[in-house]
Amino acid sequence: MTTVTIERLGQQGDGVARGPIFVPLALPGEVVSGTIEGDNLIDIRIETPSSDRVSAPCPHFRSCGGCQLQHANDDLVANFKRDTVITALAVHGIETEVRPTLTSPDKSRRRATFTARRTKKGALVGFHARKSDAVIPVPQCILVTPALAAVPALAEALAMAGTSRKAALSVTVTESIEGLDVSVTGGKSLDGPLRISLAALCETYKLARLTWDDELVGMRIPPVQALGAALVVPPPGAFLQATQHGQDTLTALVQEVVGDAKSVVDLFAGCGTFALPLAEKAEVLAVEGASDMVSAMDAGWRKAQGLKKVTGLSRDLMRRPLLPDELAKFQAAVIDPPRAGATSQIAELAKSKIPAIAHVSCNPQTFSRDAATLIEAGYVLEWVQPVDQFRWSAHVELVGAFRLTHTR
């Protein structure tokens, strides 16, 4: 038996003691005992609990792997996420105002992926268990919206219709204004009889849209998302901010940075999450790699009333970033790359004279690396706002406000 004191939370939300020894579900300051296995402590007993420890609000927390931090109070989680950002910035010697974390409420995740398996008696639906492939049913999950709480019955029916006993279905569900938008992978190949069964399920469960391995099986009604004043039908499985609260928060922050700019370039624009609301006041060039997302944004913009021009451009920004002469006409830029960041596009932005850049990121490490490039080029990082759309996980997103304060 070994006794250790937890010094901090690690990147996955585990407690970390000197060594490092990783202790799941332990909090900073706690004294815990257990058996060391590799660099983990197992058979853990909390000897001295932290005053920040709380009873998990979800009954599934002990077994479900969907959440990592429900045993900590809200302040500890919010400060942990803010500290993660501060630490990542410090690696590059960057100091700036890091605002307190803004957190989405419970029951607000509008998009989630459930696993569905056939069993001897029927089907099992839920999320993966902590660090395991086992499926844990989550009928009282407090993460997802009430509309998604209805998914298990649907996913069971999908598993019964479309998978063998050995396979597991991956059922990604997004709440839209018109009903659930469901995208399934990992099932049987789509043949005539399966197509008929799935179309019937689409009706029974009043789904907006059902796709099976990227093939459209049924669309009762287009699964519309409101992006500012525009209504957009994203392609199946397309990126969408995880909560409405997160989308609204990020959009307001981007608008704060962009200010009164009359021409904006939105890089890694998706279906227009930022471009379309910004078009209420500015002309926008929205650049995105996936051409079907650009088409979806364009269709939404064309039907919306009162927006300024939004021009969609499909381009691989990693291989062919926008160059300084292409960036020259914009008064502000928004950039929201995937987790890996956007080294090549940031290098070109660093050479540009765009006065304001709103950098949205889901990875404080790559954000800090890219921030260092912009700062080196003369930009000032005025503030960073951590945003928590993945409540009770170790994940954090952020917006950074960059301004060019002098002419180079």
Ligand SMILES: C[S@@+](CC[C@H](N)C(=O)[O-])C[C@H]1O[C@@H](n2cnc3c(N)ncnc32)[C@H](O)[C@@H]1O
């Ligand atoms: C984090 S998402 C942000 C999307 C959008 N800003 C939003 O908030 O909905 C990143 C986007 O980058 C796009 N993307 C990924 N790789 C790309 C590339 N090489 N060139 C251009 N866009 C890319 C993805 O399709 C995705 O839409």
